[in-house]
Amino acid sequence: MRGAMVVNGFLAGGKFDEPAAMMSAAARGLGIELDVVRNCDLCAPIGERPLDADFVVFWDKDVTLAMSLEAAGLRLFNSAQCIMDCDDKARTHLALARAGVPSLRTIPCPKTFEGVGYTDRGFLMDAVRTLGFPMVVKDCFGSFGQQVRLAHDVTELEALVTGDRPMILQEYVECGGEDLRIEVVGGEAVAAVRRKAKPGEFRANATLGGTMHPHEPTREESELAVAAAEALEADFCGVDILKGSDGPVVIEVNSNAHLRNITECTGIDIATAIMAHIRYTVGRHGMLDPVRRAGPGEEQVLRREAQGLRELRGARVRDSHRRQRRSRGRA
Ligand SMILES: Nc1ncnc2c1ncn2[C@@H]1O[C@H](COP(=O)(O)OP(=O)(O)O)[C@@H](O)[C@H]1O
Numbered sequence: 001m002r003g004a005m006v007v008n009g010f011l012a013g014g015k016f017d018e019p020a021a022m023m024s025a026a027a028r029g030l031g032i033e034l035d036v037v038r039n040c041d042l043c044a045p046i047g048e049r050p051l052d053a054d055f056v057v058f059w060d061k062d063v064t065l066a067m068s069l070e071a072a073g074l075r076l077f078n079s080a081q082c083i084m085d086c087d088d089k090a091r092t093h094l095a096l097a098r099a100g101v102p103s104l105r106t107i108p109c110p111k112t113f114e115g116v117g118y119t120d121r122g123f124l125m126d127a128v129r130t131l132g133f134p135m136v137v138k139d140c141f142g143s144f145g146q147q148v149r150l151a152h153d154v155t156e157l158e159a160l161v162t163g164d165r166p167m168i169l170q171e172y173v174e175c176g177g178e179d180l181r182i183e184v185v186g187g188e189a190v191a192a193v194r195r196k197a198k199p200g201e202f203r204a205n206a207t208l209g210g211t212m213h214p215h216e217p218t219r220e221e222s223e224l225a226v227a228a229a230e231a232l233e234a235d236f237c238g239v240d241i242l243k244g245s246d247g248p249v250v251i252e253v254n255s256n257a258h259l260r261n262i263t264e265c266t267g268i269d270i271a272t273a274i275m276a277h278i279r280y281t282v283g284r285h286g287m288l289d290p291v292r293r294a295g296p297g298e299e300q301v302l303r304r305e306a307q308g309l310r311e312l313r314g315a316r317v318r319d320s321h322r323r324q325r326r327s328r329g330r331a
């Protein structure tokens with residue numbers, strides 16, 4: 001079995017190189033070949049396959065490329081839709097709400113246009129009435145806690161929400177700077193840590209100085225994390241959970257979660273769990289595109305079969321239209 005791992009070609013070095021090294025080692029351990037490829041080396045006409053692989057581990061947020069690879073018949077882990085929904089915090093909360101997964105009251109800020117900004121800020125006062133202060137203000141596209149802030153009053157809120165980028169407003173949960181990160185792979189919670197923010201900080205992210213401790217999740221916490229992964233249709237993900245007054249709630253689902261810290265903290269080899277899940281899934285279903293699975297001789301046969309099926313389907317549709325017209329004529 002041979003796969004490719006797509007990474008961003010412009011964010012090199014440090015923590016951005018780690019996932020490729022960890023996933024490559026995990027693949028080697030399972031006897032899978034995994035080539036690491038940069039997104040910028042895969043520019044190809046839409047619908048044409050720029051790489052040859054049985055599967056793609058997509059560790060980038062280049063959603064257009066992900067969609068393009070899927071359009072060319074490749075199976076992505078995670079899917080383009082999952083990465084798109086996880087990358088945008090407003091979309092994440094929409095997916096969670098649709099699936100009925102407990103989360104927090106979250107208001108997406110209205111869309112405006114570059115150079116226009118928010119000429120009417122009435123919606124902020126509505127949000128204050130709904131969510132109160134302190135209020136959590138997040139960029140839709142942000143990570144490592146860096147684009148998550150607290151507004152304590154209207155002046156702070158207005159300074160943060162300028163309309164220059166998509167944002168969400170969210171109710172604040174007082175939990176002493178603690179949260180949980182639960183890794184879900186193939187519908188199972190495989191590892192969990194409790195994170196604690198450094199003193200004076202409400203964000204528990206390790207990048208902002210938070211500390212991590214191994215955590216044995218309760219059944220409720222595990223089920224919540226798995227439900228969040230299902231809501232986002234994630235093959236694997238890191239789910240951030242806060243302990244609200246009415247029980248645990250999901251605040252974020254990371255499709256390309258940082259692996260090293262949680263692996264070191266728990267001693268659980270998450271990269272191997274991910275690769276094993278991929279091997280099982282690809283082995284069970286094969287590639288989505290039958291042409292790729294076939295040897296060179298069978299390829300033309302399969303193409304002809306696919307063409308035949310399309311024609312058959314078209315004929316059935318035309319027949320049913322004809323029947324409908326005839327029955328309307330009789331009526
Ligand atoms: N609504 C909230 N109430 C309290 N703390 C929060 C809330 N939302 C986020 N946090 C804290 O901020 C951290 C970062 O938020 P998160 O939504 O996970 O964004 P990021 O993608 O930057 O990690 C969380 O891990 C948590 O500690």
Ligand SMILES: [Mg+2]
Nearest residue numbers: 144145240252
């Ligand atoms: Mg987070």
